[in-house]
Amino acid sequence: MWNITSVPEIHFIQLSEDPYLQPVLFDLSLSIYILALFGNLLIILTVSSVSHLHTPMYFFLSNLSIVDIGFISTTVPRVTVDIQTHCPVISYVGCLTQMSMYVIFACMDNMLLAVMSYDRFVAIFHLLYYQVIMNPSRCCVLLLVCFLLSLVELVFHYVAVLSFSTMRYVEISNFCGPSEVLNLANFDTVTNNIVRFCMGTLFGLLPISGIIFSYFKIVSSIMRSSSSSGKHKTFFNCGAHFSIVCLFYGAAIGVHFTSSLSQSPVSYAVASVMYSVVTPVLNPFICTLRNKDIKTALGKILSRSF
Template sequence: MYIMALFGNLLIILTVSSDSHLHTPMYFFLSNLSMADIGFISTTVPRMIVDLQTHCLVISYVGCLIQMSLFVIFACMDDMLLAVMAYDRFVAICHPLHYQVIMNPSRCGLLLLGSFLLSLVDLVMHYVAILNIFYGENFFEISNFFCDPSELLKLACFDTVTNNIFRYCVGALFGLLPISGIIFSYFKIVSSIMRSSSSSGKHKAASTCGSHLSIVCLFYGTALGVYFSSSLSLSPRSNAVASVMYTVVTPMLNPFIYSLRNKSIKTALRKFLSRAF
């Protein structure tokens, strides 16, 4: 699954960069999503593979913080890029005549930069809560296959109420806020599609949004479920299974969902592979 995720996302990046017809905002954000997915899955899976082969389930304090830091950055980048891609589809479908003006290269760059800066803010907020743990103890047990931020928050030196308040504030800011933007964008998109009299236009709009919606449901459904439910007394196995869904399965499926449902990607992919081989 890890090799498939690396190969699929790398192929999307190479295909988009090699075809001038795909040098548009939609595919610009898609290639950056693929890069974030490569970093996202590479943060957890290689270490898990080593642990399974060596039967060593111990990670150092510094190593745990590094893994958590990279995980938070790439997860938040995925989070924000999915919201930005929904905004891009909203502009393309609801304001097609102004699309090139609104989604100009400068604005696309600013949206990408803003996504990265918000990821850093998310990381700083987690550090504020997590850096005061582990003092006075030698070992802690994490009920997951990686240094999950939601698990580390349980170990923070806060009472349960403060811990939960912090968890829900961060989850609302970096989870529910982007979801609200996605829901609003698709509400406008659906309204615009319903008003359209062209059946071909409706089909084209639905096909461009279907892939994005599939990934949104898979990623947000499992990620937010794990983050918020970790404050409840759910079984560690259930959390671990849900974590696998959004840390391993989603990055692996992203390129295949987009390439199999997108005619432009399939055409460019065939051209790229014919040149390469």
């Protein structure tokens, strides 16, 4: 047992101890980070520079890209530096800072997906009043609410983390996620599970319920529609967002099952990195490939550049 004030640094579990794999892991992590930055910046640039994309749907999409850049920047650069320097350690204050950024961006991602599903619900069921309901002021308010809820979740994590004065060990997976930091605490299993359940219910169940409700109503509308063109249009409007939702929660469920079924800390470290990497990297490609407006706008930008 360590006194929390006497812990100078926390050690990370490396993805691999094999020295021959280190250059490969370094090149892979750096390439992934550059790819995520390029893809998300391209989405932001496209939405901001093409006037007919200045709609609520693309407003939230561009903000999702900004959040994804912050999300992947919280973990991957640190992992890349640790691989290169062979020094996988972080100070206690640095660990809390990384956890803070991770919680804010992960929660923002979660909340924005729920807001985007609400936007699609309004666009389909209240089309005539869509511009009135989703006016710029309301869009900004919804974005602000997402950010404030993320700060509230961060406060919950800080209260849970700072309430303990001793640590069981000073080794965690390869970044300071909230679950890993909570595992450091000298909590009994029941207390730890209660803390996780309360935060998961408040900040996980709320957005998931909104997404499920919105898509339940959307799918019901599609099933009742007799027009094939109407069904196609609905799928077109919701396809990209639904793919991103499946990707985000699929990765989260994968991490959960990996931590539950596997006792290997390396397996959990790999799964955690994949969770923070998969969504920011693949979201821009999903949006580009499944959205004709984005593809058309990108084509115009590229033709203008050349």
